Amino acid sequence: MTLDSRVKDVGEIKTVHLFDMVVDLDPPLDIGSGPFGRRILFGSAGGSFEGPDLRGEVLAGGGDWALFRPDGAMALDVRLTLRTHDDALVHMTYGGRWTTPSELRADMADSVKRDQIDPAQYYFRTNPLFETGAKQYAWLNDVVCVGAGYLVERGVAYKVARVA
Structure with missing residues (x-):
């Protein structure tokens, strides 16, 4: 098969560290099993984020309306509000996938063992997007990001990381 002549080399996709973020969670709310899987709300109880150009707190009230699929994978549907150190508000949304090998699922469900598992043993990736009216952070409205998650x-x- 021949490569389509319209395909161009756009260079390697590179990323630049944006920030590290910790989100504290409320007790989960099990919405139940529906036609697409089991829906559970993991509400945000707060948190923090910090990077070279951006730092502040994760506000309570957002969360992840996670969908546990029949195949064991989790589809993320997250909405959070960030407050920067200089009092700007930023809306952050992301989807993503979290897949865990079946042999780790019992330990992942154990509240004592779950955050001791090496994140390299599971796949937890996200695609954050941002929205803000704050002039000093308007650049966030035009970037695409990727994230790697892990339990704490x-x-x-x-x-x-911001895709460069």
Whole structure:
């Protein structure tokens, strides 16, 4: 098969560290099993984020309306509000996928063992987008990001990078 002549080399996709974020979680709310899987709300109880150009707090009230699919994978549907150190508000949304090998699922469900599992043993990736009216952070409205997530005590954490 010949490569389509319209395909161009756009160079390697590169990323630049944006921030690290920790989100503390409220107790989960099990909405139940529906036609697409089991829906659980993991509400945000707060948190923090910090990077070279951006830092502040994750406000309570957002969350992840996670869908546990029949195949064991989790589809993320997250909405959070960030407040920067200089009091600007930023709306952050992301989808993503979290897949865990079946042999780790019992330990992932254990509140003591779950945050001790090496994140390299599971796939937890996100695609954050931002929206803000704050002039000093307007550049966030035009970037696409990727994130790698992992479990921490009482919540989740992410390393978020801007696609350059």
